[in-house]
Amino acid sequence: MSVLVVGASAAGLTTVEALRRKGFREPITVLGAEWHPPYDRPPLSKQFLSGDWDEARTRLRPEAMLSALEADFVLGDPAVALDGRTVRTASGRRLSADTVVIATGLTPRRLPGPELEGVHVLRTLDDAAALRKDLVEPARVVVVGEGVLGAEVAATARKLNLAVTVAGPQSTLLEAQLGPLIGALLGELHRSQGVDLRLGTAVAGLTDVDGHVNGVLLADGDVLPADVVVVALGAVPATDWLEGSGVALDNGVVCDAYCRAADGVYAAGDVARWQCGDSLLRLENRTNATEQALCVAANILGAEQQYRPIPYFWTDQFSTKVQVHGRPSADADVTIAEGNVTDRFVAHYRRNGRIVGVLGWNAPKPTRLHREHLVHA
Structure with missing residues (x-):
């Protein structure tokens, strides 16, 4: 029985490692959209963005450990279609297996309008590297989005002694996730460190000069001056390549309680939306990526184990x-x-x-x- 893991992510790598630990010795292929070997995403907005870590330190495993898995890593070739248990890639490869695991993660939301220099999203290692190049004094940084990622980027940029403003429609930081009390405390923390919070007003667009961003336009007409803009408005499951595949899609890959999306097809990590009790649940955090992958690996080997986690995430700010x-x-x-x-x-x-x-x-x-x-x- 062969396994194809689509996504060289934390969830994808954990699936492979768990299969090997459980004695699975059949062929495994890991297909990754990026050229980088599997790396950890939480440090991108903190240790890597600040320059404290280099690219090598973000890697989930050293090369020797990846080699010991005896899996075929096919990197830099995104999946573009799924037909049964055959995946077609951007380069034209056709990869087939008895079992397919979908672990393609998320795609960041962007602001509408033309692409401008100085405007960044942060999801991949390359995104973080590009943003890090722009975070040099005396840059004025505006973070669009008051969620976890936006708050972490703002804290990191402020540690680099840059002028930082956070803009967004919520009245406090992380209000939608954690409510007004904790949001207010996070707001006090950021203000105490010199972050300017312009919350309670939506962002209407960007202004530019000769194709380089120079401001963030708010819905009330104010313009926040900016040399660098980080768009942190959340992300959507990376499922476009699954359109027409027959796999059910609804805010992610729809799975049963065993993380099974179809016969011989499973999903794990940010992209998976599985039956949890009476409702469908999708979690976007590093812990879930690992725990769900462990469940998927067990079920591939016949465990028939329902996935019922206690969700957990953390955020480091200042x-x-x-x-x-x-x-x-x-x-x-x-x-x-x-x-x-x-x-x-x-x-x-x-x-x-x-x-x-x-x-x-x-x-x-x-x-x-x-x-x-x-x-x-």
Whole structure:
């Protein structure tokens, strides 16, 4: 039984490693859209963007460990179509296997309009390298988007002593994910470090001079001067290549509770939207990519294991680490369960009286203990 993994990502690599650990010795091919061997994405907005890490340090495994997997890595050749269990690539290759694992991740959203110099998105290593080149004094940086990625990029750019403004329609940072209380605390943190927050107004477009961005136009008519703009408005599942394949697509690759999208086809990571209890769930975080890939590998080998995780993500901004377990939401009731908001604390998110999320602010050990209040998703 051969396996083809589409996506040389954390989810894709974990699938391969788990199969080999479990004794699978049949052929495995890994198809990657980028030329880079598998690398870690969370450091791109922090350690790599700041210049503290080089490209080699972002790699998930050294070359010797990849070679030991005895998998065929086909890199720099994006998948463009799936027919049954045969994948066609941009170069015209046709790769077939008994089992296909879709781990193609996300594609970042961009602002409408012409491409301008100085405007960046951040998803790939090449994106981060291009942005890093532009983050030099005295650049004025405007981050469009107040979510996790936008906040992390703003913190990194401010550490580089650049003038940084964050713009977006939400009233606080990460409001949609974590609610107004935590968002306000993150806002205070950023302001204390010199970040200018222009929140509560949508971005209408960009201004330029001779094809180079020079400002961000807000819906209220104000223009934020900018030499560099980072668009951090989220991302969409990378599923265009699956159109017409027969695989169900709806905000990701639709899977059953076993992460199975079709006979002999599985999905893992950011691109997968699987049946979790009474609803479909899709998670965009590094932890899920690994845990879901482990489940997929087990099921390829016949385990018939439902995927029921306790979601987890973290974000590092300046000297603050925020860790989130479960499924918090902006409309949940938030209480401080331990500590205080002026230092370090653990917060509980409740819906209908039930704890659905646990958040730790500079409190790793207490947060792990409070995680026990949660049940699986």
